[in-house]
Amino acid sequence: MYLTCYWGTYSIILNILHRAELNVDQRNRVHLATLLSLPPQIEDILLSQNIIHAVSCLWKDPVVKEAIRSPRELPIDRTSIYFMDSLDQFSWKVDELTYKFLLIGTQQLERRKWVQIFENVTAFMFLVNISEYDQVLHEDGSVNRTQEALNVFGHICNSQWFPKTPIILFMNEADVLMEKLPRAPLRDYFPDYTGKDNYDAAREYLLHRFISLNEGPVIKQIYPFYVSESGDDIMFLQYLLNTVQDILLDSHLRECGLV
Numbered sequence: 001m002y003l004t005c006y007w008g009t010y011s012i013i014l015n016i017l018h019r020a021e022l023n024v025d026q027r028n029r030v031h032l033a034t035l036l037s038l039p040p041q042i043e044d045i046l047l048s049q050n051i052i053h054a055v056s057c058l059w060k061d062p063v064v065k066e067a068i069r070s071p072r073e074l075p076i077d078r079t080s081i082y083f084m085d086s087l088d089q090f091s092w093k094v095d096e097l098t099y100k101f102l103l104i105g106t107q108q109l110e111r112r113k114w115v116q117i118f119e120n121v122t123a124f125m126f127l128v129n130i131s132e133y134d135q136v137l138h139e140d141g142s143v144n145r146t147q148e149a150l151n152v153f154g155h156i157c158n159s160q161w162f163p164k165t166p167i168i169l170f171m172n173e174a175d176v177l178m179e180k181l182p183r184a185p186l187r188d189y190f191p192d193y194t195g196k197d198n199y200d201a202a203r204e205y206l207l208h209r210f211i212s213l214n215e216g217p218v219i220k221q222i223y224p225f226y227v228s229e230s231g232d233d234i235m236f237l238q239y240l241l242n243t244v245q246d247i248l249l250d251s252h253l254r255e256c257g258l259v
Contacts (some may be wrong), residue, residue, distance in 0.1 A: 012168055013035065013055065013058050013064055014035060015061065017156060022082075023070045024061050024063055024064075025061050025062060026065075027057075028057055028058055028061045030059050031053070031113050032052035032054075032056075032058060034039045034050060034051065034054040035051070035055070035058070037055055038051070039139060043205055044174060045089055055091075055172060062123070066129075086195065087109070097244075097245075099241070099244065108224075109124075117196070121165060122165075122166075122244065122247060123165060123166045123167065123168055123247050123249065124156060124162065124165055124166070124167045124168065125167075125168045125170065125240075125243060126139055126152075126156065126167055126168070126170065127170040127172050127227075128146070128149040128153070128169070128170070128171060128204050128210070129145070129173045129176075129182055130146065130171045130172065130174060130177050130203065131172075131173035131174075131177040132146055132149075132173075133145070133146040133175035133177075133184075133186060133189050133206070134146040134180070134184045134188070134189050135192065144189060144193075145185075146189075146190075146206070149215065150209055150210065153167075153169075153210050153213055154213035155214075157213050157214045157215070157216060157218045157220065158213070158214075158215055161218075162220075163216060163217070163218055164218055164220055165220065166220055166221040166222070166223065167220065167222045168222075168223045168225065168240065168244075168249050169207075169211075169222055169224045169225070170227050171203065171206065171207060171224060171225065171226045171227065172227045173219065173227070173228070173229055174199075174226040174227060174228050175205060175228035175229055175230060176229060177199065177202060178199040181197045181199060181202055182197055185197050186202045186205070190205075193205050203226065207224055210222075210224075211224070221242050221250070225239055225243075
């Protein structure tokens with residue numbers, strides 16, 4: 001279920017160990033052998049517990065950890081690092097509900113691997129770093145990151161696989177956006193923006209750009225939430241849990257014909 005992130009991490013680990021001449025800890029050599037035994041077309045392989053365990057153990061290997069701290073020559077994104085470091089936190093139980101979070105890649109080459117797999121999820125959590133409006137993609141230096149996020153969001157909103165799936169839209173790094181606007185005006189990157197270099201106007205413009213992409217035959221519910229790097233994690237989690245509970249209640253009422 002975590003196939004995109006695991007396969008990406010698998011590639012990162014092999015890249016690191018190749019550069020390090022496979023100097024892994026003695027206890028992890030059996031796990032390295034497991035990964036090296038896989039065929040080249042790994043995307044077609046069922047992600048087994050054996051592979052998951054091998055990737056998880058090698059991720060904690062000192063050689064890999066050292067390389068991650070100096071990622072200048074390796075294509076390691078922060079999302080993959082966060083996912084692997086926080087793996088045990090992506091499933092927990094609150095009261096009678098068990099929450100499972102599945103992290104997926106949104107890079108251009110990754111979407112086709114997961115788009116049909118998650119059609120029965122309760123909701124999508126879509127996180128966009130709204131402070132990256134002046135940056136470009138690692139894999140394509142001609143594409144603006146926020147514009148690409150808009151493209152992905154629109155694709156999910158209007159996908160045949162998720163016609164009614166609600167979306168929780170996290171507008172991340174809102175505080176960084178506020179700091180950057182005076183020195184990097186939003187209109188320089190989005191010419192249709194006519195507001196001033198004002199945080200409230202800029203964030204409302206960006207939110208509207210995302211919400212307006214909800215054009216499917218059934219207009220789905222979108223739950224926006226602004227997140228700051230220095231924000232309250234408890235408040236963030238409480239909002240998330242409350243929103244999921246609202247989505248579940250609404251879904252149940254609809255199934256019963258009450259709304």
